[in-house]
Every structure is written in C-alpha cells, then in structure tokens.
Amino acid sequence: MDDYYHTPTPQDVYSVRHNLLHFLPAELVNIIIEEAKYWPKISCQFKPIFELRVTENEPRCRLVSPVISGPADFPNRITEVHFKIESHDQGWGGEQGLPGPYDGSYTWFEAVIVRDFVTGHLDVDDTFALIEDMLERRNSNEMQVVQSPGVYVWTKMYQMASRFSWIGLGNPSTLSISLVTVRNSNTDSDVWEIQRNLRASSEWQSHRVVWRRDVDMAEKRDYLAKGSSMGADFVNSLRPGDRIAVLARAQYAEWTNFVKSISIDIFFSV
Numbered sequence: 264m265d266d267y268y269h270t271p272t273p274q275d276v277y278s279v280r281h282n283l284l285h286f287l288p289a290e291l292v293n294i295i296i297e298e299a300k301y302w303p304k305i306s307c308q309f310k311p312i313f314e315l316r317v318t319e320n321e322p323r324c325r326l327v328s329p330v331i332s333g334p335a336d337f338p339n340r341i342t343e344v345h346f347k348i349e350s351h352d353q354g355w356g357g358e359q360g361l362p363g364p365y366d367g368s369y370t371w372f373e374a375v376i377v378r379d380f381v382t383g384h385l386d387v388d389d390t391f392a393l394i395e396d397m398l399e400r401r402n403s404n405e406m407q408v409v410q411s412p413g414v415y416v417w418t419k420m421y422q423m424a425s426r427f428s429w430i431g432l433g434n435p436s437t438l439s440i441s442l443v444t445v446r447n448s449n450t451d452s453d454v455w456e457i458q459r460n461l462r463a464s465s466e467w468q469s470h471r472v473v474w475r476r477d478v479d480m481a482e483k484r485d486y487l488a489k490g491s492s493m494g495a496d497f498v499n500s501l502r503p504g505d506r507i508a509v510l511a512r513a514q515y516a517e518w519t520n521f522v523k524s525i526s527i528d529i530f531f532s533v
Contacts, residue, residue, distance in 0.1 A: 273303050273533045297532060302342055305329055308526040309509075317370070317511040317520040324395040326525045327377070328507040341501050343530045344494070346457050346472045346509065348372055349523035354465025356517060361462070365490030368462040370513045370520035373454040374497065376445035377506040378414060397442045398508055401453075410446075415453050417442045445500050455497045457509065459490035460520065467523055474498055501529075 271279075276296065283292040309326040317323045331341070352370040361367045377394055400406055401417055409416045418441045444453040458470045472486075474494030486493050501507075507527055513520045 270304055271301055276301060276303065276533050297342075300342075300530070302530040302532050304531070305331065305529040306527065308524065309522075310524040310526075311522075315511065315522040317513050317522065319513055319516055319518060322399050322510045322512050323522075324375075324398040324508050324510045325522075326509045326527065327391045327394050328527050328529065331501060331505045331507075331529060332503055340533070341498055341529065341531045342476060343528075344474045344498055344501075344507065345526075345528040345530070346372075346374070346474075347469065347524075347526045347528075348458055348472070349467055349469050349525075350460055350511070351464055351467055351521050352460040352462065352513075353517065353519040353521075355463050357463045363488065363490075364461055364464075365459045365488075366462065368459040368490065369515050369518045370460040370511075372457040372520075372525070373510050373512060374457050374494070375454055375508045375510065376497070376500055377508055378443040378445055378502075379504045380442060380506065381504075393440065394442065394506070394508065397440070398444075398510060401444075413446050415444050415446060417444065445505070447496070447500075449495055454510070455494050456492045457494070458492070461490065 279301065280292055280296060283295065287295070305328060307326060307328045311325070315323060315325060350370075350372070352368065357369075358367045375398060377398075380390070380394060397406070397417060397419060400419065401408070405419055407418045409418075418439060420437045420439050446453055447455055457472050461468050470489065470491065472491045472494075474497050476498045478493050478495050483493060507529065509525050509527065511520050511522050511525075
C-alpha cells in the first residue's frame with residue numbers, strides 16, 4: 264500500500280461495515296472490505312540520525328514491533344506484513360558475470376518472530392533493548408538454546424552489573440531471561456530472509472517487500488529479480504502475543520550493510 268493510502272482504525276472499519284449493511288448482505292460487505300484492503304495496521308520504524316553500519320557476522324537488531332494483540336482467532340485475521348528498507352552495501356567487490364544484480368550479494372535483512380516475551384519489570388524501551396540484545400547474541404557462547412515443537416527457547420544469564428542491572432528481582436546477582444523465537448519450517452531455522460542489497464552499489468536503495476497469508480508462486484520470479492523473499496508461512500505463523508523483529512546482516516570480510524531506515528506495517532482485518 265502506498266504511503267498516501269488512508270489507514271483506517273478498527274472503529275472506521277466497523278462504521279463502514281455498519282453503513283454498508285443498510286444496503287448489502289453481510290457476505291458481500293465483507294468481500295468489499297477485504298478486496299479494498301480496508302485494513303487497520305500496527306506500524307513501527309527505525310530511522311537513526313546517522314546510518315547504521317553492520318559488518319561481518321555481527322547481526323544488528325534495531326527494530327522490534329509492538330505486541331500483536333487480539334482475540335483467539337486473531338492469527339487468521341492478519342492479512343499482510345509490509346517491510347520497507349533503505350540501505351546499500353559497501354559499493355564494491357563481489358563476483359563478476361552473475362546473472363542478476365542481487366546474486367552474490369552478502370548483505371541482507373531477515374525477520375524473526377518473537378513469541379510471548381513478557382516481563383513486568385521493564386518499561387517499553389527497555390523491553391525492546393533486551394529483545395534486540397538477545398537476538399543479536401543468539402549464536403554466541405553466551406546463549407543456551409533448546410528446541411521445542413515449533414519454537415526455539417534461548418536463555419541468557421544477565422549480570423546485575425550489565426546494562427540491564429536495574430531489572431532486579433529481589434536484587435539477585437544474576438538473572439536468567441528466556442527468549443522464544445518461532446521456527447521457520449522451510450529453512451529449519453528461526454529466520455525468514457526479507458531482502459538482499461543490490462550487489463556492489465553505494466547508492467541508497469529503497470525496497471518494499473510485501474508478505475501475504477497466501478503466497479502466490481506466480482510472483483516468485485518478480486520477487487527474486489528484486490532480491491526479495493516471499494516469506495512463505497510467515498504471516499500464517501503469527502499469533503497474539505508475538506512481535507516481529509528485523510535484523511541487518513553482513514557475511515564475509517569487507518562486506519558492510521549500510522542501513523538508513525527500516526519500517527514494518529502489520530495489516531489485519533476486523
């Protein structure tokens with residue numbers, strides 16, 4: 264959806280549905296609203312004053328969405344997730360003679376679903392900071408991981424002298440915190456790749472990636488041509504209590520991911 268598109272509130276949708284029901288049957292009203300994509304959304308954005316630089320094997324998470332809330336049947340009502348990313352790589356290097364401008368690109372972005380992360384001892388900003396810190400350290404020796412059906416459970420001990428020393432539960436010397444991430448059954452990992460940077464380009468590129476509940480494989484060629492992934496099963500995996508996080512990545516020496524902005528829009532029907 265374009266930036267100028269009016270985004271309704273749930274109350275707006277209820278009002279439009281109520282008015283249309285004076286003239287049309289409920290089944291047709293619902294079709295009209297869905298076909299028009301007249302959906303509310305949850306939005307968040309990362310836009311630093313100075314560009315973020317991500318280097319080899321140092322993933323950086325700087326955007327975590329608010330909690331997705333709703334009734335028990337809410338997962339089936341999440342319709343689309345939109346990512347908008349402004350970024351570029353180091354501007355040189357890479358293999359020559361590859362078929363596409365995104366082939367052989369080793370800087371990229373990926374999404375993670377964080378499930379039911381709740382702590383009553385942190386404010387909103389500190390909760391985001393803790394999630395970001397744990398996601399960045401998932402593959403370090405500091406983390407312990409257990410795989411359960413459909414999820415990974417990551418656990419880290421935080422020292423009271425650390426940046427999160429103000430957590431305090433009876434002022435213990437250490438605090439064990441767990442983070443649950445959702446398994447991507449297509450890759451046997453907990454990430455969904457979103458977008459690759461244009462290979463060896465120092466110019467800012469803007470990419471908008473749309474993930475839907477139902478993946479249309481006829482669009483796969485277009486997605487791949489733009490360095491995008493289709494996010495198979497991502498939207499269907501979301502449920503109340505989840506958050507979406509985006510990580511910026513770079514692989515191999517000298518490859519650098521320059522990040523200007525990232526945004527997430529989570530659309531849902533009511």
